[in-house]
Amino acid sequence: MSQSLGKALQILTRLGAGPATLDELAAAVGVHKTTVLRLLRTLADEHFVFRDGSHRYHLGARIHELSSRGLDQREVRGIAAPHLTTFNRAHGRTTHLSELAGTEVVYIDKLESHDHVRMASRIGLRAPVHSTAAGKVLVADLPVGELDVLLDALTFAKATPNTITDRAAFRAELTRVRAQGWARDREENEPSINCVGAPVRDASGRAVAAVSVSVPDIVMTYDRLLDLLPALLSVTERISRDCGWRPVEPRKGHPA
Amino acid sequence: MSQSLGKALQILTRLGAGPATLDELAAAVGVHKTTVLRLLRTLADEHFVFRDGSHRYHLGARIHELSSRGLDQREVRGIAAPHLTTFNRAHGRTTHLSELAGTEVVYIDKLESHDHVRMASRIGLRAPVHSTAAGKVLVADLPVGELDVLLDALTFAKATPNTITDRAAFRAELTRVRAQGWARDREENEPSINCVGAPVRDASGRAVAAVSVSVPDIVMTYDRLLDLLPALLSVTERISRDCGWRPVEPRKGHPA
DNA sequence: ACCGCCGTAGCGACATACGCAACGATGGTT
DNA sequence: AACCATCGTTGCGTATGTCGCTACGGCGGT
Numbered sequence: 001m002s003q004s005l006g007k008a009l010q011i012l013t014r015l016g017a018g019p020a021t022l023d024e025l026a027a028a029v030g031v032h033k034t035t036v037l038r039l040l041r042t043l044a045d046e047h048f049v050f051r052d053g054s055h056r057y058h059l060g061a062r063i064h065e066l067s068s069r070g071l072d073q074r075e076v077r078g079i080a081a082p083h084l085t086t087f088n089r090a091h092g093r094t095t096h097l098s099e100l101a102g103t104e105v106v107y108i109d110k111l112e113s114h115d116h117v118r119m120a121s122r123i124g125l126r127a128p129v130h131s132t133a134a135g136k137v138l139v140a141d142l143p144v145g146e147l148d149v150l151l152d153a154l155t156f157a158k159a160t161p162n163t164i165t166d167r168a169a170f171r172a173e174l175t176r177v178r179a180q181g182w183a184r185d186r187e188e189n190e191p192s193i194n195c196v197g198a199p200v201r202d203a204s205g206r207a208v209a210a211v212s213v214s215v216p217d218i219v220m221t222y223d224r225l226l227d228l229l230p231a232l233l234s235v236t237e238r239i240s241r242d243c244g245w246r247p248v249e250p251r252k253g254h255p256a
Numbered sequence: 257m258s259q260s261l262g263k264a265l266q267i268l269t270r271l272g273a274g275p276a277t278l279d280e281l282a283a284a285v286g287v288h289k290t291t292v293l294r295l296l297r298t299l300a301d302e303h304f305v306f307r308d309g310s311h312r313y314h315l316g317a318r319i320h321e322l323s324s325r326g327l328d329q330r331e332v333r334g335i336a337a338p339h340l341t342t343f344n345r346a347h348g349r350t351t352h353l354s355e356l357a358g359t360e361v362v363y364i365d366k367l368e369s370h371d372h373v374r375m376a377s378r379i380g381l382r383a384p385v386h387s388t389a390a391g392k393v394l395v396a397d398l399p400v401g402e403l404d405v406l407l408d409a410l411t412f413a414k415a416t417p418n419t420i421t422d423r424a425a426f427r428a429e430l431t432r433v434r435a436q437g438w439a440r441d442r443e444e445n446e447p448s449i450n451c452v453g454a455p456v457r458d459a460s461g462r463a464v465a466a467v468s469v470s471v472p473d474i475v476m477t478y479d480r481l482l483d484l485l486p487a488l489l490s491v492t493e494r495i496s497r498d499c500g501w502r503p504v505e506p507r508k509g510h511p512a
Numbered sequence: 513a514c515c516g517c518c519g520t521a522g523c524g525a526c527a528t529a530c531g532c533a534a535c536g537a538t539g540g541t542t
Numbered sequence: 543a544a545c546c547a548t549c550g551t552t553g554c555g556t557a558t559g560t561c562g563c564t565a566c567g568g569c570g571g572t
Contacts, residue, residue, distance in 0.1 A: 002298045003528065004560070005264045009302045013318070016325040022518070032562050035421040037519070042258040046265045047382070050357060055518065059326030061362040062269070063381025067323030069272040071317030072378075101306060124321025126303070259527065259559060278549070288531050293550070311549065513572105519566075528560070536551075542543085 005032060008039045012059065015049065019056040023251060071123070074099065076200060076209045079107050080239045084111055084211065087235045094119045094214045096201075099139040103154050104128055105210065117219050119193070127189060130156055130170050131163045133197030134210035136183035140174045141199070141207055147174075162188045182229060185212075186222055195220040196229060200234040203244030211236050263287060264295045268315065271305060275312040327379070330355065331350030331457060332465045333364050337496045340367055340467065343491045347484055349373045350470045353456075359409050360384055361466065373475050374501040375449070383445060385414055386426055387419045392439035396430045397455070397463055403430075418444045418465060425453035441468075442478055450478040452485060454492040459500030469505050 007029050012022060014028045022040065026033040040057060043049040047062040071077055080097050088095050092114030098105040104126040112118060121127075129135025129150070139150060156165040164170045175206040185195035197212035211234060215225050263285050270276060278296065282289040287483045292435045296313060299305040303318040327333055336353050344351050348370030354361040360382040368374060377383075385391025385406070395406060412421045433439040441451035453468035469488060471481050 001301070002260055002264070002294055004258055004260055005295060005298045006302070008258070008261045008264070009298070009304060012322060013302070016322045018329060032517090034520085034563085035561060038258050038560080039261055042261045042265070045257065046262070046269070048265060058329065059322055061357060061380045063380070064323045064362075064364070065378065066268060066272045066315055067320045068378045068380050070319055073274060073314065099274065101317060106320075108320070112310055122321065122324045124317045124319070124324050126317055151272055289549090290532085290551085291530060388538080515572085516570095518567105518569085522563090523563085524561105526557105526559105526561080529558075530556085532552105532554085534552085535551105538549080539547090541546080 002034075004039065005065050007035070008043060011036065011039060011043065012048065012063070015057060015059045017183075019052070019058045021055050021057070025057065032068055065130075067124070071108060074108050074157070076202075076239075076243060079242045080200065080209065080211070081109065083235050083239050083242075084109065087111075087211075087231065088114075091231060093220075093228065094121075096121065096210075096212050096214065098132075098134040098138070098210050098212065099208070100129070101126060103150060104139060105132055105134045108209075112135070113215075113219075115219065117216055119214055119216075121214070128154075128157060128159070130154055131185060131189040133183040133185040133195040134212040136174060136177050136185075137197050137199040137210045138207050140177040140183070141205075155192065159189050160187055162186055163186065182233060184222075185214075185253050187217070192217045194220075194225050196232060196233050198229075200236050200243060201240040201245040203246075205245060205248070208243065209239075211239070260295065263291070264299060265325070267292065267295060267299065267313075268304065268319070271313060271315045275308070275314045277311050277313070281313065288370065291363040323380070327364060330364050332458075332495075332499060335498045336354065336405045336456065336467070339366065339491050339495050339498075340365065343367075343467075343487065344370075347469070347487060349476075350377075350483065352377065352390065352466075352468050352470065354388075354390040354394070354466050354468065355464070356391075357382060357408060357453040359411075361388055361390045361394060364465075369471075369475075371475065373472055375470055375472075377470070384410075384413060384415070386410055387415050387441060388468070389439040389441040390468040392430060392433050392441075393453050393455040393466045395464050396433040396439070397461075415445050416443050416447050418442055431499070437449065438489060440478075441470075443473070450476075450481050452481055452488060454485075454488050455496075456492050456499060457496040457501040459502075464499065465495075467495070 010029050011025055014025060018195060022033050023038060026036045027034060047060045049057050050060040051057050084095055088111035094113040095111040096107045097109035100109050106126045107121060107123055110123050121225055130140050151167055158165045164173055182196060182198040187194060193216055195212050195214040197210045199207035200209040202208045213228055264509045266285050267281055270281060278293060278385050282292040285292060296305060303316045305313050306316040307313050340351055344367035350369040351367040352363045354363050362382045363377060363379055366379050371438035385395050395403060407423055420429055438452060438454040449470055449472055451468050451470040452464045455463035456465040458464045469484055
């Protein structure tokens with residue numbers, strides 16, 4: 001663990017919450033302002049931060065550039081984008097594309113709802129797999145060994161009264177997800193927010209991303225949200241096909 | 257200049273070019289792999305990078321989160337976004353929103369062209385003020401002292417045969433920009449790319465951002481690009497008004 | 513003029529970061 | 543099974559880079 005790097009990263013993270021002065025950053029990070037200034041100098045030299053005319057430091061252009069490049073490296077995002085735009089245009093609900101990251105999902109794209117109720121999520125945020133629809137579809141088809149390792153690492157943190165906090169119950173939920181091909185989050189991750197998600201698959205059939213639709217209960221009930229399932233399954237199928245996925249053919253001689 | 261932080265930032269920048277292994281990063285940064293691993297560990301702990309199953313490190317979720325938050329902190333971006341979306345929908349040309357950053361502009365939003373010719377620019381990239389339309393409008397109205405300081409710092413790097421590389425010529429260009437209220441870049445920044453730009457002003461009348469439209473010559477001639485000027489001036493005026501700007505009223509008793 | 517705030521420079525001490533060397537884990541081949 | 547190559551990791555001693563302190567300069571406001 002590199003001490004000075006860790007401190008610099010804390011500075012960057014603090015600046016994510018808003019611009020700050022040298023003194024504010026020194027207080028936030030807990031080191032002398034000379035030390036902070038040295039770190040800030042280095043960060044500024046590489047354009048990770050900049051200082052305005054009022055003595056405040058801000059996140060700089062390099063962060064945006066790297067994020068933009070990093071997102072471009074996530075292939076599924078580029079493939080999904082036009083499909084999601086069309087879906088969002090048609091349905092107007094907050095839609096996320098996410099990937100699995102350890103025991104969490106990370107949102108790698110977001111399309112805003114068309115109404116005035118906005119969700120506080122954003123690209124780059126992470127959420128636990130066990131309480132999100134996206135998480136469930138991303139882990140449901142993991143090979144047994146991988147799923148066990150993941151479940152071992154999961155803390156099943158209770159986010160709301162509805163959160164699944166029991167390993168056996170979560171396994172049962174994943175069985176259900178596998179059977180129906182989509183997942184739900186009924187106020188399990190955030191109070192008053194329901195969500196449905198479906199997997200995007202690649203050529204190997206593996207779920208490489210999830211598309212999920214989130215709606216506050218006051219805007220749309222869970223039952224109304226289910227009306228979006230056909231469209232959701234349709235768009236994830238289209239994206240999957242563009243990712244090289246092909247449906248498994250029914251085996252001959254066996255019941256469909 | 258913090259050595260270990262500098263190295264870590266080099267790692268992040270390298271990963272912007274694509275995923276890399278520990279050995280590749282050690283070679284790129286020029287230090288022992290143990291050192292790189294320590295830095296990567298710290299970066300990974302804070303989610304700035306992650307490692308995939310094939311030994312490769314990638315830029316992580318925190319970069320995207322910080323970028324997203326940092327862009328939200330740029331107020332003019334939020335104000336301009338709906339206007340630019342409408343403008344882009346109507347005209348379908350690559351459109352940038354940029355801010356001044358020292359002797360450079362930094363692109364803080366980008367709307368893609370509707371055709372298949374895409375521009376290599378991206379959010380977070382910087383470009384010199386003297387060879388870009390956006391740069392010209394951002395510095396044209398600077399107070400004299402500020403402009404002098406900026407010009408002193410400018411190297412007038414020659415990007416193309418058309419680049420203005422002479423201080424006096426650039427000053428003359430800025431005089432013209434002030435008079436007409438918009439600026440051009442006739443293959444001054446990149447060969448075969450023309451650009452027009454106009455300022456977004458805040459309540460104080462100061463140019464706080466620029467909207468620019470860039471088009472490759474093969475797609476649209478400079479003269480055709482000029483057809484977009486009325487719409488460009490109109491959208492920048494609308495954004496400016498939303499930023500609190502109000503047109504200066506003609507003085508009474510003087511010619512209009 | 514004085515004051516407050518911010519940024520900066522120089523210094524010595526020492527803690528942290530460094531590279532080296534060795535080893536463990538993994539996967540592939542024979 | 544053994545062997546090999548690659549990657550990641552650990553432990554060590556050392557010296558370099560980082561640290562906080564102190565003092566000072568610059569700037570803006572009164």
